[in-house]
Amino acid sequence: MRPRASWAALFVGPALLLLGFYLVYPAINTIWLSFFDASSQHFVGLANFRELFHSPTMLVAFRNNLIWLIVFTTATVSLGLALAVLTDRVRYESLAKAVIFLPMAISFTGAGVIWKFMYAYVPPGGQQVGLLNQIMVSLGLQPVGWLITQPWVDNLALIAVGVWIWTGFSMVILSAAYKGIPRELLEAARVDGASEWQVFRFVSLPALQTTLAVVATTMIINVLKIFDIVYVMTNGNFGTEVLANRMYTVMFQFQDFGQASAIAVILLIIVLPFMLVSVRRFRAEEGQR
């Protein structure tokens, strides 16, 4: 006894219509527009892409997205893993995890203000109001212009904000997976004389492999689209440009819809492999049901 298929249209139809309108159609249209000029009047072939790959600002954005990708992903995954394993051993676990997880709840915009204040710079001699430069001065060092010192300091300073926000996310997922490892397994290794490091390296880590891959993929997909932090804190100045912020600038300030579309398409192409990985993993999981 099964309901007729027409019911499905009623249940799924409205959502599919919206998805078609807000995601599928515009995505296809954007690909089309990326082959046209600034006002979408004349077909220009691959000219937009050619120009983008020769634009100094875009090359900086590519470089920065790559730095973000490597540093942000490595840092969030490894810090999240370390915290998941370490907090599991203390009585105040839930408190410690709540503290680390808290930034996930607030906006990137709010986090941007919070960290701009942390990074605040007053020239030497003046009273520092930013905590980091106060620490520098207390150590007898010069205050640092964290958000204007190119190319490493300012980019890493922005990435640190991202790490501060997202580490809680990776910690929560890895912690759940870590707690899913049968305790007998860990205990058995310890009884056999393994050190804590060996237990981690040869028992926990292999058991967490799949979850680590999931978290890393999620982080990569997130970081490629990073926008708010850069927009609020430096707006891409001082060599901190990233693709998503560049697209916004090209779209609204330059009104060049051809190039803006091309940047979006480039973003999609970079995300695509990771998208396929998650679709494939989803299918594998479905197969197990």
Add this chain to the structure above:
Amino acid sequence: MISTGSPNPAVPGGKHRPAPAFRLAVPGAAGTVGGVASQAFLHLVIALMCLAWILPTLGVLVSSFRPASAVANSGWWTIFANPFDLTQYTLANYQQVLEQNGMAQAFWSSLLITVPATLLPMLLGGFAAFGFAWLRFPGRDALFLLMVGLMVVPLQMTFIPILRIYSRTGLAGTLVGIWLAHTGYGLPFAIYLLRNFFGTLPGELFESAYIDGASPLTAFLRLALPMSVPALASLGIFQFLWVWNDLLVALIYLGGTSSLAPLTLKLSSLVGSYGQEWHVLTAAAFVAMVVPLILFFSLQRYFVRGILAGAVKG
């Protein structure tokens, strides 16, 4: 070194971990010098991490209650010399950002935008998820795979065509426009999360309801929904925070100076105009953060569940 940390290393509870209260500190045998040292090191590392995570927010909270001149001329940490000297705190910054800088209005805009933009995807996503989980129709599995893919399509791929349609139809800068945009963008995750949850419900339940003459609508509203309150709560808090904290979508569809500007938009424009006036920016940031923080502290459980359900299937 054999370090079980306990005379009885047997772990109770089969496959499930024992309740934390009964768990002994695992690393390093208590009593040995190495054990004590590594325990101390463990606490130190966690304490330092927590400190690094909480200090930035604490600095903003403290500064938002200090007078403008104090914020500009001394570090916020100086209050710890006399933390209970209440004369050094003021509400003037909040009064300024709420009344003069328009954060009060932005707060209402955020609510106006967020509540419908949370309920709509939950409603439409709930129906669609039930369809994907328990109704049969041609192309169901392929469509669902498409949904999984759509979850990660960069929103940048959609802005230009939609903004053009919005400009032509007058939806740009309107509440309806931004509600629908957030609904469209939120649907893939909503459907994914709810479909996975509905999939765990017993199918016989619906079968017997159909035999009794119930329609799928009844099965959905009377059976599936009441059994899915935790999943709906997870999705709700997720979507709420996503919309409340969103800057990009508001920036694109409302524009920079709209009277409907939500908190994030207002805050980011204050950053532009009040660059170094930290008493304004810290108070404004806190106004923007207060609702997420309340939600976080009261509903953290559901938030965590949503993250787990979205990333790895449990």
